Amino acid sequence: MERMNMKCVMKLQWLQLMRNRLFYIVFLACTMVSLMFSKLIFMPQMQDCSGGVVAIQSAPFMCDVVVLYVIVNTAVLLNQDYENGSMYLMLTAGYSRIPLYFTKMIFIMMINAIMGILLMVTPVLFHTMLYGWGDTIGIGGYALRLLLVECFLCRISALMTLLSILVKRYYLTIGGGLCLLAAEWWLAANYEIRNACVPIITAFNKIFDYDTQFNSHFTSGYVSFQITDCLNVEQQGKILLISLLMIVVSAIVGCIYFRMDDVQ
Numbered sequence: 001m002e003r004m005n006m007k008c009v010m011k012l013q014w015l016q017l018m019r020n021r022l023f024y025i026v027f028l029a030c031t032m033v034s035l036m037f038s039k040l041i042f043m044p045q046m047q048d049c050s051g052g053v054v055a056i057q058s059a060p061f062m063c064d065v066v067v068l069y070v071i072v073n074t075a076v077l078l079n080q081d082y083e084n085g086s087m088y089l090m091l092t093a094g095y096s097r098i099p100l101y102f103t104k105m106i107f108i109m110m111i112n113a114i115m116g117i118l119l120m121v122t123p124v125l126f127h128t129m130l131y132g133w134g135d136t137i138g139i140g141g142y143a144l145r146l147l148l149v150e151c152f153l154c155r156i157s158a159l160m161t162l163l164s165i166l167v168k169r170y171y172l173t174i175g176g177g178l179c180l181l182a183a184e185w186w187l188a189a190n191y192e193i194r195n196a197c198v199p200i201i202t203a204f205n206k207i208f209d210y211d212t213q214f215n216s217h218f219t220s221g222y223v224s225f226q227i228t229d230c231l232n233v234e235q236q237g238k239i240l241l242i243s244l245l246m247i248v249v250s251a252i253v254g255c256i257y258f259r260m261d262d263v264q
Contacts, residue, residue, distance in 0.1 A: 006099050006100075006102070006103045009090070009095065009099075009104070010103055010106075010107060013077075013103070013104070013107045016077075016080070017077065017111065020076065020077070020080070023073065023076055023077065026069065026072050026073055026076060027073075027115055027118075027119075030065055030066075030068070030069045030119055031118075031119060031122055033065060034058075034061075034062060034065050034119060034122060034123050035122065035123055035126060037058065037061055037123075049130070050127060050128070050131045050132050050133055050134025050136065051124045051125070051127045051131065051132065051133045051134065052133050052134040052135070052136040052137045052139075052142070053127075053136050054123055054124050054127040055124045055137065056137060058123060058124075062119070062120055062123070065119060066116045066119050066120060066153070067156065067177075067181055067184075068181070069115065069116060069119060070112045070153065070156050070157060070160060070177075071173070071174055071177030071178065071181070072174055072177075073111070073115065074108055074112065074157060074160040074161060074163075074173065074177075075164060075170045075173035075174045075177075076170070077107075077108060077111065078104060078108060078161060078164040078165070078173070079164055079168065079169060079170045079173055081104075082168040082169070082263075083169075083170070087263055088263050097255075097258055097259050098255050098258075100258075101165070101251075101254055101255050101258045102251065102255070104161065105158055105250075105251060105254065108158075108160070108161050109153070109154045109157040109158060112156075112157040113150050113153045113154055113157070116149070116153045117146060117150065117153070120146065121146070144236075148236065148239050148240075151239055151243040151244075152239070152243060154243060154247060155242070155243040155244075155246040155247050155250075156246075158246060158251060158254075159246060159250050160173070160177055161254060162250045162253055162254040162257075163176050165257065165258055165261070166257065
C-alpha cells in the first residue's frame with residue numbers, strides 16, 4: 001500500500017512540475033546568467049576559450065549559481081504544496097507521512113541533480129562547440145567532478161527539503177537558503193576556515209580545485225595560465241562522506257518533524 005502511495009505521489013509531483021511555469025523561468029534565468037558570465041564578462045580576457053578552460057575557470061561563479069538555483073527551485077516545487085493546500089489533502093486522503101516525506105525529498109534531489117548538472121555543463125558545451133575542448137584538463141577528470149557535484153546537489157537538496165518543510169513558505173525557504181549562502185561567502189573570506197568547514201555547508205568549490213598560475217600578456221591584453229590538478233582521493237572521500245551524512249541527518253530530522261507536524 002505504501003509503495004503504491006509513493007508511486008502516486010511521485011506521479012503527481014511530475015505532473016505538477018510539467019505545469020509549473022515558474023520552474024522553467026527559474027532554470028532559463030540561471031542558464032542565461034551563466035552563459036552571459038562565461039561569454040561576456042570573464043572569457044574575453046582569455047586567450048584560450050576552450051571548453052576545458054571554461055569548465056575550470058567559471059567553476060567558482062557557477063557554484064554560487066547552482067546553489068541559488070537549488071534554493072529557489074526547492075522553494076518553488078515544495079512550498080506550493082502548502083500554499084495550495086495539496087499537502088493537507090494528501091494527508092487527509094490517507095497518505096503515510098514518512099513515505100510522503102521520503103518521496104518528496106527523493107523527487108527534489110533528483111530534479112535538482114539533473115537541472116544543476118545542466119546548468120554546470122551548458123556554458124562548457126557552448127564554448128566546446130565554438131572553440132573545442134582543448135588540452136588543459138582531461139574529459140575524464142571533468143566527468144569525475146560532475147559525479148562529485150551530483151553528491152553535493154543531493155545533499156543540499158535534502159537540506160533544503162528539510163528547511164522547506166520547517167518554514168512552509170516560499171520567502172522563508174529562500175531566505176533561509178540565502179542565509180546559508182551568505183555564511184558560505186563569509187567563511188570563504190578566510191582560506192583556513194574555508195578548507196576546514198565549507199564542505200559541511202553549501203559550497204563545492206573544492207571539487208574544482210586546481211592550482212592555476214596566471215601569465216599576463218600586457219601587449220595583447222590576454223591572460224594565459226597553467227593548471228595543475230589538486231583534487232586527491234582524500235578530498236573525494238570527504239565529499240562523499242559529508243554528502244551521505246547530510247542526506248541521512250536531513251532525512252531523519254525531516255521525518256521526525258513531519259510526522260508530528262500539524263499540517264493545515
